[in-house]
Amino acid sequence: MARLVVLGGGVAGHTAATFAADWLGKEHEVVVVTPNSKWNWIPSNIWVGVGGMTKEDVTFDLAPVYEKAGITYKQAKAVSINPEGNGSTDKSFVTIEFTGQGKAGQSEEITFDYLINATGPKLNFGATPGLGEGSNLGEFTVSVCTADHADHAAHELKKVMDKMRKGERQKILVGTGHGMCTCQGAAFEYIFNIEHEIRKAGLRDMADIQWISNESFMGDFGMGGLHMKVGGYVVSSRIFTESLFAERGVNYITGAHVNKVEKGKVTYELLDGSIGEETFDFSMLIPPFAGVGLKAYNKAGEDITDTVFAPNGFMKVDANYTPKPYEEWKASDWPRTYQNPTYKNLFAAGIAFAPPHIISKPMKSPNGTMINPTPPRTGMPSGIMGKAVAHSVCDLIKHGPSAHLHEASMAEMGAACVASAGKGWLDGQAAAMTVYPVVPDFDKYPGTGRDTDYTFGEIGLAGHWIKHILHYLFIYKAKLKPFWKVIPE
Amino acid sequence: MAVKEEEFNFAKNDKFNTAMIPGKFARAMRTCKIWQFIRFVIINIKMIIVVGKSH
Numbered sequence A: 001m002a003r004l005v006v007l008g009g010g011v012a013g014h015t016a017a018t019f020a021a022d023w024l025g026k027e028h029e030v031v032v033v034t035p036n037s038k039w040n041w042i043p044s045n046i047w048v049g050v051g052g053m054t055k056e057d058v059t060f061d062l063a064p065v066y067e068k069a070g071i072t073y074k075q076a077k078a079v080s081i082n083p084e085g086n087g088s089t090d091k092s093f094v095t096i097e098f099t100g101q102g103k104a105g106q107s108e109e110i111t112f113d114y115l116i117n118a119t120g121p122k123l124n125f126g127a128t129p130g131l132g133e134g135s136n137l138g139e140f141t142v143s144v145c146t147a148d149h150a151d152h153a154a155h156e157l158k159k160v161m162d163k164m165r166k167g168e169r170q171k172i173l174v175g176t177g178h179g180m181c182t183c184q185g186a187a188f189e190y191i192f193n194i195e196h197e198i199r200k201a202g203l204r205d206m207a208d209i210q211w212i213s214n215e216s217f218m219g220d221f222g223m224g225g226l227h228m229k230v231g232g233y234v235v236s237s238r239i240f241t242e243s244l245f246a247e248r249g250v251n252y253i254t255g256a257h258v259n260k261v262e263k264g265k266v267t268y269e270l271l272d273g274s275i276g277e278e279t280f281d282f283s284m285l286i287p288p289f290a291g292v293g294l295k296a297y298n299k300a301g302e303d304i305t306d307t308v309f310a311p312n313g314f315m316k317v318d319a320n321y322t323p324k325p326y327e328e329w330k331a332s333d334w335p336r337t338y339q340n341p342t343y344k345n346l347f348a349a350g351i352a353f354a355p356p357h358i359i360s361k362p363m364k365s366p367n368g369t370m371i372n373p374t375p376p377r378t379g380m381p382s383g384i385m386g387k388a389v390a391h392s393v394c395d396l397i398k399h400g401p402s403a404h405l406h407e408a409s410m411a412e413m414g415a416a417c418v419a420s421a422g423k424g425w426l427d428g429q430a431a432a433m434t435v436y437p438v439v440p441d442f443d444k445y446p447g448t449g450r451d452t453d454y455t456f457g458e459i460g461l462a463g464h465w466i467k468h469i470l471h472y473l474f475i476y477k478a479k480l481k482p483f484w485k486v487i488p489e
Numbered sequence B: 001m002a003v004k005e006e007e008f009n010f011a012k013n014d015k016f017n018t019a020m021i022p023g024k025f026a027r028a029m030r031t032c033k034i035w036q037f038i039r040f041v042i043i044n045i046k047m048i049i050v051v052g053k054s055h
């Protein structure tokens, strides 16, 4: 009997664990280690953050789902990995620390044959003074990264809207809280959902809404932007993004590294080296992401964290990490199997793997400050990676170490993404987009780096319907209800 | 002559002035239920093709 341990029960980990349990059956064991008792459909946190959904609408208890799937569930966080075992065992093991199940604070070592690291991001609020401490949100801004954060954001937003009702003009600032953030899409959704709610409430004239982003141009989204075929033209995402901001009257600052947050004020450095300030009454700034800080030790107990993990804390996989200039970046630098090059029984999926480099053009201010988005690893690619990695591990368990590994390169897969711009079955809107491939391949698609037959985007009510239906569909799938396997990632 | 509502934002700042802002018809089509139902079907087909190519 073999044991697969999956670290993290988010999009990638939950997909990997549930498929692996299904494919492996009762002969082998799948263990999930994840610190939260609930699963969260993160994209709908945006709607929680404007009071359009509740925390309960976007979460459900994991324990009954894992029981139904025959998965051993440990409500705990992984602390360290010993891929070679230690002085008393040759078997690989992971050390975990419980956060629930009546054992909070207790440690346990779990041996494994294979491990999938799908621990997602550490929300690194502490990287910007005033934005927070470590992975904890500070007191001056709100966040929508977790369901609890979003619930808190909705309460704060309501207070600001109440002030507008009393005739007090309010300033709203949304965007990225550091020069190296990713996930601009989430901030984009939040700012337009706020604008939509404020307009619906008849308060639009009482709000100044301001966007601040580390992207060097609007519509970069950490992917270097994208080009779509529209009305016979091939057009940059910049045109569409600027259009929406102008239409909705939302001002924007780009190329900004927020370096300090205070009560009602942020300070930032721009790509031209100048320093600016923005005031706010309500602000949601996305934190930068880092790895969750797992350690690794060899058999002798020596720290080998820098062998297994990149300096940003994400796990090294089969990517080409050789540093090289932007002009020499290739689609083939991106990993295909997500297997750790040193320890073949370790895999990573979703945000937890270390990308070879960013996707957008690297940018630096004259003061030497790096200001560029880091690569997004959105839901669909994370799910596809989780499934591919689970497939590989199942084949390794069933057919031995020479089994073929399954591949899911972000330079060969597309992503469908629906960015909400306001909720409502009759008056909602969302930008429905597909991009193919996620990582541009300029050798295969000279010019735009992508296949413009499969890269498109449009905004409208239809996009909102799709986004809302996906909310129900993915929660249905994650609960492993009948036919869950036929719903694509 | 009164400013058309959808053209009002052009004058707000230089960035908006050089942007492409949808007019009344384009905006109305975005929430026109019949047109959006047709777009819903088309977008779904396009997305299913991309999802299919990616798995």
Ligand SMILES: Cc1cc2nc3c(=O)[nH]c(=O)nc-3n(C[C@H](O)[C@H](O)[C@H](O)COP(=O)(O)OP(=O)(O)OC[C@H]3O[C@@H](n4cnc5c(N)ncnc54)[C@H](O)[C@@H]3O)c2cc1C
Pocket (backbone or CB within 6 Å): A007, A008, A009, A010, A011, A012, A013, A033, A034, A035, A036, A042, A043, A044, A045, A046, A076, A077, A078, A079, A118, A119, A120, A121, A144, A145, A146, A183, A186, A292, A349, A350, A351, A352, A377, A378, A379, A380, A382, A417, A418, A419
């Ligand atoms: C507000 C918001 C909106 C978004 N909207 C969209 C969208 O519309 N479409 C889209 O495609 N993507 C969207 N994304 C991105 C999407 O949520 C991520 O791509 C996806 O969640 C990544 O999956 P993951 O499994 O890598 O990480 P996660 O889903 O974050 O899962 C990581 C899991 O690991 C657990 N974990 C953390 N530390 C440990 C540890 N030490 N040991 C064990 N477990 C640990 C966490 O608790 C979590 O359960 C959005 C993100 C945000 C923040």
